[in-house]
Amino acid sequence: MRGPLSILPLRCRSVGLNVRGRDLLKDVTADLMPGVPSMIMGPNGAGKSLFLRICHGLLQPTSGSVEWSGPAGRAQAMVLQRPVLLRRSARANVIHALALAGAPRSERGARADAALERFGLGAIAARPARLLSGGEQQRLAIARAWALNPQVLFLDEPTSALDPSGTRAVEEMITVIAREGVKIVMATHDLGQARRLAGEVLFFHGGRLREQTPAPAFFEKPQTPEAAAFLNGDLLW
């Protein structure tokens, strides 16, 4: 774990999100602990993205509470499915994020270079970020988030728009980052990907957390019929 004080566990208690009378999330209670990657799984519309957004602080729940164990401010970051990149070079995108995070001006260039090199992106540093391929853009967005030294990194379906080689490259980055001690919390509905990356699975269906289970047990013997149907390819929403 980086930094002296861990912001984990993240404690979600009876979290609900009701929009115009509809429960998009209901009674979600979970602890996100330091350690292995947590995969947020479930069919389309299950509430995975909403849960991540609430954990990250982009959305406020309408009931319940979400509490970090320490000052979380800049110690947690999120990468979206389609990352937002500025109309600047790849390197300038990382430098801009470091500036927003308050990194001293004198350090930004070196830290940006280190982040790009760390993930094999040195060759694209000077290229306009918006003209990179989808896979390169996603890797840049993850490198940019990593450059901020987060303790927790939320990823919302980071490979859903990528081809197999782009997906593999992103998964390799995520594995490296997780091994460094950064807590990964990631939504995916790609079963193969979840098997490759998950330490535990939080399975959502219909806005509810149906189970939170260590990955091997989830894939071998899920606790709920909905998760079993999902693993079988029979649960589409």
Ligand SMILES: Nc1ncnc2c1ncn2[C@@H]1O[C@H](COP(=O)(O)OP(=O)(O)OP(=O)(O)O)[C@@H](O)[C@H]1O
């Ligand atoms: N701002 C909103 N207002 C109303 N409904 C919303 C809003 N955002 C999401 N929803 C609905 O909430 C449900 C859960 O959405 P969410 O994006 O969390 O699903 P998901 O599990 O991430 O699905 P997918 O795998 O398709 O991305 C969906 O039915 C969605 O249409």
